[in-house]
Amino acid sequence: MFAYYLDLALRSLRRNKVLTMLMVLALALGIGATITTLTVLKLLSGDPLPQKSTQLFYPQLDPYPKDQPFSRSGKKLPWLMSYVDAMNLLHARKAQRQAVMALSQVKVTPQAQDGKAFYADGVLTTSDFFPMFDAPFQYGAGWASADDESREQVVVIAGFLNDKLFGGANSVGRTIRIEDHDFRIIGVLRPWAPQPRFYAVHLGGRDYGKGEAVFMPLQGARADGITPNTVMSYGPEHTDMQHLETAQSIWLGLWVQLSSADEASAYKLFLANYAQQQVALGRFQLSRVAFWDLMSWLRNEQVVPDDVRLQAGLALGFLLICVVNTVGLLLAKCLRRSREIGVRRALGASRGAIFAQFMVEAGIVGVAGGMLGLGFAELGLWGIRHQPAQYASLAHLDLSMFLFTFLVALVSSLIAGLLPAWRACVVAPAPQLKAS
């Protein structure tokens, strides 16, 4: 039967070639716009570490004075931690893994004679960073926790920096100059850049893109005078960038790994106790804390730009209008064919058969619209890749979005077909036959 409906539908569509083409074109525009914007939205609001994100948590404390809160409303907790608090929580080792981190623009001087110095994004962190965030090594490995305290002059570099400086060869054991100090390379990462870069939020880095170039032990880098990008002071005096460790300033992010809900609630309790203890010691005035899992943290900080959400909404509105448009045109077309329907019904076709015939016709429009829409989506994404946005190079249609396109196309066209098909199948055959 399906083949017969298909044949009927194609005949009907061929009868009004221009109209069919315009219907398909309108639907394709709507689908193309929707898929393009949804791809970007999905890319930007995606899970940066799907295999790990449920185990990663971000604690927040509030060392700010009561009458001078971190945010104007007084509701938001400080994004970062002071060195003292971050180190206290790090050394308490209450989580499976924990690492503190800050970002810094560092000057890298190649060893080669003609090499010109350049600036690169650096992460100052502690040893658990690599295993906790599943950063994969191409050569070598990260540093041990003992190296954190001994201020070892070691560095892990990203694959793209290794390609640039050493042509991709195993560079473990060689040295690079960072901010005029020699660092020994102990590890080279494979391409690794979680999107969005959850740990860089509020550290003054980029939220999307190819990732940082160098990773250094925090204390060692600080001993060499490397300063973080973001420092916020909560004390009365101006922050002395050379003595951040003792300053009343927040500039570090702490991430912890906990493998179960029980562990998470235990850690939250530990954090609350710590804050109360600090209030008792007179260091804090407020004992409030916050504790986020990775995805809630990203949602709460609204990492996805407003414009991208607006674009997706706009595209959905566009698709809605395209669907209404298709419904109207299919309906008009079907009403015009009342006589044909009457003849088919009189010859014994059931209501279900008429309904199916019209749904097949709508489905064909949908699939054609989907295919053309896929082309538009590819075109749209190509356009986005040529934009100078941070996430531009990542905008590609993946398989799930590819399938989703067809689903959207089919579902929207079938929804568009429902009303006309229903109207068609309730046509009473007798008056139609009489009229001719």
Next chain:
Amino acid sequence: MNLPLQPILASLRHHRLTTALLMLQVALTCAIVCNVAFMIVTRWGEVRIDSGIDETSLSMLESQGVKADATPWIHHAEDLTALRGIPGVTAAVAVDTLPLGGSESSTGACASSEAMEAAIKANSIDGQSACAEFATLAGSPGELAALGLKLIAGRDFLPDDYKTGDISAAIISRELAERLYPGAQALGKSLYNGSDTPVRIVGIVDTLLRPYLRDAGINQFTMLWPQLPNDNSVTYLLRSAPRDSERVLKAAVAVLNKVNPQRIIPAKRVRTYTQMRDSYFQRDTTMIGLLLASALGLFFVTALGIAGLANFWVQQRTRQIGIRRAIGATRGDILRYFQTENFLIVSGGTVLGMLLASALNLLLMTHYELPRLPLYYLPIGALILWGLGQLAVLGPALRAAAVPPVVATRSV
């Protein structure tokens, strides 16, 4: 003849569902396009904002120092001497930032020391009427002339005003002067910023935009101060004829590398002011393009829907049209019939659409930083849709008018 409203309404009632769908489509289009148009106009206003400086003559490059240095200004001064030697360069100054430059230093100050003390007590400069938070733009001698700024009162800085530490003279924008000294002459007054020596206002410029835009009310709160850039990183601003800027920039990179080959000059930071401005607004211009494209797309799809449906109705009613023609209706009557029908449908759609547009605007206001939709957008949107509807229906209506009366005698 009068508009044949009665038969049109009867026919529309007969096609209730199709008519309702078309109205819905027009309404949705009206709602979305009104809001999109408003967003385009809002953003366009931001993109076109006047920086107050002579943009086309300016270009710049950034030099990042190599070693921690006790007196970077001395090296900047050497660089400036070398840059001024480039043919075509009419002025070269070192600055920390520029209007729309992105990175901004801001500070708070008050018109009187009492107001400053009150602000310190309240821990906030926001609530104090005689105080304001504003952006400071530091630069080396000649910055005012290099930027092409015109003083509306007072004088330029004197050579003695320029220092690397605390400064005592400032030039402020007209809007900042009006905010700090409402109704009074700001020139010659002192500004209190909490330090020991107050800053004297020696000049006022008409327009000078902040490096980083905020709300419209405070975008002009700026101060030029004669503080010599004394950081390892510095921006050199070059003034030249617009057609020379590319050549001048190339020469400048070469000259600076000759003075000190150790420095870093990021390629992205070697650009004309226009390029910098474009990159500052790049996201907005992209968004404007997308909004414009979607508005046109919506119009296209809606026109398509109107034309398609009208086409069907003309085909369907060929016989009736023939009969009407046979009993005396003129071509004009038939044409007007379809035009009136379309006018009624679009009118119904736009009435609903104006309500939807306001609702959509309220929804957007809660989710995005968007002002209220001015009411005059609604009739404009309706007018455009009326025009679009008439245009779309013209083809089918003309075809209907061309139906000969003889059709009435044939069976279709």
